[in-house]
Amino acid sequence: MPARIEDVAAHAGVSTKTVSRVLNGHPSVRAVLRTRIEASIRALNYVPNPSARSLAGNRSYLIALLYDNPTSGSSYVMELIVGVLQACKGTPYNAVLHPFEASDDPVAQIDRFVAHHRPDAVILVPPHANNLKLLQRLDELDLRYATISSRSHQSRIDIGFDERKAAADIVRQLIALGHRRIGHVAGLKGHGAHVWRLSGYRDALRKAGIEYDESLVVPGDFSFASGVAGAKALLDRRNAPTAIFAANDDMACGVMREAHARGLAIPGDLSVCGFDDTPVAMLVSPGLTTVHQPCREMGRLAVEGVLASIRDPALQLQTHVPYALQPRASTGAPAKR
Amino acid sequence: MPARIEDVAAHAGVSTKTVSRVLNGHPSVRAVLRTRIEASIRALNYVPNPSARSLAGNRSYLIALLYDNPTSGSSYVMELIVGVLQACKGTPYNAVLHPFEASDDPVAQIDRFVAHHRPDAVILVPPHANNLKLLQRLDELDLRYATISSRSHQSRIDIGFDERKAAADIVRQLIALGHRRIGHVAGLKGHGAHVWRLSGYRDALRKAGIEYDESLVVPGDFSFASGVAGAKALLDRRNAPTAIFAANDDMACGVMREAHARGLAIPGDLSVCGFDDTPVAMLVSPGLTTVHQPCREMGRLAVEGVLASIRDPALQLQTHVPYALQPRASTGAPAKR
DNA sequence: CATTCTGTTGACAGCGCTGGTACATTTGAT
DNA sequence: ATCAAATGTACCAGCGCTGTCAACAGAATG
Structure with missing residues (x-):
């Protein structure tokens, strides 16, 4: 049986609430206590129970990644996923994937998806990142979202490259x-x-x-x-x-x-x-x-952007990441005529 | 605010527990009631809160997909993911991805991953599907797992092709x-x-x-x-x-x-x-x-296998899926000498 | 010195659901 | 008709955590 917050609190000689404060980065905890509690957490190998956290905090700690169901293995999405997962690491957040079914209305799919998973935030990639109806629905659902390479003025958080x-x-x-x-x-x-x-x-x-x-x-x-x-x-x-x-x-x-x-x-x-x-x-x-195209980087930044926008819903962030020309052998000088 | 189980119970004129039974497919509910409750669920657009379910039921409804972090965009994994997600649809289960870091001990990674996410089951792909230490650790952690194309006798549930x-x-x-x-x-x-x-x-x-x-x-x-x-x-x-x-x-x-x-x-x-x-x-x-290689199919079957093995931990299942030769233009008769 | 304020901590309730248990009802066997 | 067994239902506790609010100490103020 894994350690519970109560065990940590007992070990550190504080209340569970104080431990909770440390876990959630709440500022008003004295440095001494904070250090002591962090030590106890490590000592007991404590990891908070995500379900309990979600239930009590009314947050899911889930970031949805919505993309087009790739007919041919889209390495674009795969790379994005790698970046997104990397960025989630070390945060309490986790990624859920949803490939859009081409056969069904995207807005209806969003509604269903949100009802089931209740993500705290959403990352959208093209072409859906430019679907204004979708973005509007996300606004109505009061969900933070980031778009990748969308350049939509509808979107507060957008990661792209030139x-x-x-x-x-x-x-x-x-x-x-x-x-x-x-x-x-x-x-x-x-x-x-x-x-x-x-x-x-x-x-x-x-x-x-x-x-x-x-x-x-x-x-x-x-x-x-x-x-x-x-x-x-x-x-x-x-x-x-x-x-x-x-x-x-x-x-x-x-x-x-x-x-x-x-x-x-x-x-x-x-x-x-x-x-x-x-x-x-x-x-x-x-x-x-x-x-x-720096997909991983964009995935990472999208997560960071969306997390920042959970903290501050008014945040705007349009980021350009650097790209690089990749010269190979398929280009050369034209034949002399 | 989404509907709660209580609302459904009130709407159908039964206790919450009875609704819970219907949700969890418990047998002892009369057909009449079951139908009535299902109607109420649809009428109220009720979707159970996954966190509450997990917390109360001590299950995460999570299936972990563990794979090698692909250096080049591995379409193998991507296709697998598609299959896995498809199979999760319509079940209360959901997939979490974990790309193994090559730099770190897989067993340690599993331990950390399990501590954080507490998946109910795990799907392993090659080469880790053949890592006996890993399988052993999963057994110790009392986690059901399926392997893909492993042919390991260590593994109860294995999906592969010839x-x-x-x-x-x-x-x-x-x-x-x-x-x-x-x-x-x-x-x-x-x-x-x-x-x-x-x-x-x-x-x-x-x-x-x-x-x-x-x-x-x-x-x-x-x-x-x-x-x-x-x-x-x-x-x-x-x-x-x-x-x-x-x-x-x-x-x-x-x-x-x-x-x-x-x-x-x-x-x-x-x-x-x-x-x-x-x-x-x-x-x-x-x-x-x-x-x-029928990756999607294997992903789907792995999920189904692993879910079956949650129901019946003793279950053994070695499945072969059909493959198909894909002839294209790169092969032909050798030049006459 | 009393008073207010700020920063820090803890007690307690409750998030939405399921498990157990006690009770109610039905069924089948006599 | 009678009783035991089987089936179905209601109630309550509690999963592990966080939000609310109250309590308190010490600092700043008058």
């Missing part, structure tokens, strides 16, 4: 290699990632004095198949691009597949780059030049 | 294509996956009357880099293999990278196949022939 600048950086690198006709397989309309990455692409072209050619931008939906389709469209042009920037790694792989099918050498005949630095970027051949 | 047969199947397919010299990049020694996949490889050769050549088997550690190294070793031979079976997809990607570096066409000059069917298998070019 996707637009990152996209510009990677395209600028293609330009530096000598490319002038650079195609872009865009992301899913409506996703922030679509807008920002496309904007970055245009920024880089503009800065380099390359005229924006709308026909070099083809639609995609972040899927491998759409990358293949996009590459087909771009490579079928009279004046095919010498480089293609896909809005994520999966689509970049699709582009590589199509190049492969046409017998085009990468990067000799076609340079390809992606975005996200999912594990696949390192595994394909040649290695995929991409932008490393 | 890796040996699957490996044999995929090698047999290479043989059917006409390959005779088939290399194998093995997994990490000590992992079950190493042993079974190698055995399967040998089984297939034996069955086809091909003599086992030890020098065609090179060591690996499931990492991309070891796949590259393994391919180097195999392709440097006087009599290089015409096909390579890597013990997992990451290593198969390493093999493809090396083939690519040497200007070998896949599958024209070299056929490559892997194991696991991680997302990367579909994304590389050419698509990687591999064995689809």
Whole structure:
């Protein structure tokens, strides 16, 4: 039977309430007592019972991580989870996962989820981080929440990185290699990632004095198949691009597949780059030049942000984390004509 | 304020205890009453407070999923998580994740984890599913556990699939294509996956009357880099293999990278196949022939198994789930000489 | 010196539920 | 009809903790 707060109190010669104060970081405990109680806690190997804490304190000490049920193993979410779990460690908080079912209304799912788990706070990732109805419902439920890469003004706590600048950086690198006709397989309309990455692409072209050619931008939906389709469209042009920037790694792989099918050498005949630095970027051949998205870090910061906003509900926090270009072998100078 | 059990009892005109019985599936409640109470539950939108339940019932309704902290985004674990969460849905149970820190003793980590979260049951995945010290500690802590793909006789509940047969199947397919010299990049020694996949490889050769050549088997550690190294070793031979079976997809990607570096066409000059069917298998070019490992299903079954073993601690359950060969473009007939 | 204030501590109730036990009702066997 | 056994129900305590509020000491103030 594990030690109870009562045992600690007896051991330290104080009341249970005082021990409770120490556990919860309440300020008005004399340093002497605090030290003595902490010693007793260690001596008895005491760990508070989370259920009792939750029940008495009317808090669940749960942070919900809501994400899209990944059809293909989304390393994005996995990395986020790692960061979130890391950040929860050492706090009394714990993470509960909820993958949204695509088949069901997100708001209804939130309602059900909250009824069952009663999280104290919620972390949302794209695309749901931009779902205003969802955010509104969370406000109504009086739940603190953090969004990741949402840039929504609706959201008090938002963790992201400068996707637009990152996209510009990677395209600028293609330009530096000598490319002038650079195609872009865009992301899913409506996703922030679509807008920002496309904007970055245009920024880089503009800065380099390359005229924006709308026909070099083809639609995609972040899927491998759409990358293949996009590459087909771009490579079928009279004046095919010498480089293609896909809005994520999966689509970049699709582009590589199509190049492969046409017998085009990468990067000799076609340079390809992606975005996200999912594990696949390192595994394909040649290695995929991409932008490393600091998912773990974002997960960590989201937890910290959301915990801070539990303490101070008025808190606002828009954080940008650093990203890094990840150059690999899929980009090179265009072939001389 | 959400409804409490008391409200439901009043609404249905019974005592709280009777409602509690219905909630917990206790048999001795008349059907009429049960129906009436269930109607009241729905009418009031009642959801039991998990903390109160845990506290009073001395159960946490938590299932711990313990896994190796994935260095590269392990889709294996991600898929498992999806399955586990699915299976928890509709039960009062919930999943808590714990990625093992490589730097710290697993047994100590278990102790700390259990002290903090007090899970009712544990699910272990390789390689920890085979850590006998760990299993022993779980027994001491009187925790039910399920292992995934462990084949440990220590474990009462084990979910797996016939890796040996699957490996044999995929090698047999290479043989059917006409390959005779088939290399194998093995997994990490000590992992079950190493042993079974190698055995399967040998089984297939034996069955086809091909003599086992030890020098065609090179060591690996499931990492991309070891796949590259393994391919180097195999392709440097006087009599290089015409096909390579890597013990997992990451290593198969390493093999493809090396083939690519040497200007070998896949599958024209070299056929490559892997194991696991991680997302990367579909994304590389050419698509990687591999064995689809039913992770979600195994996650689901592990939860069901472990819940059953909470009800009946003596229960034994060794389950095999079906796997499927996933043929793609990375394998073909060897070049005529 | 009395008075107020601040900082520190403890007594006690109760969070929402389940387990045990005592009691009520039904069922089956005689 | 009668009784024992089986089935179903009500009541109460208490799981381990925190919130409320009251008590008290010592410091600051008049």
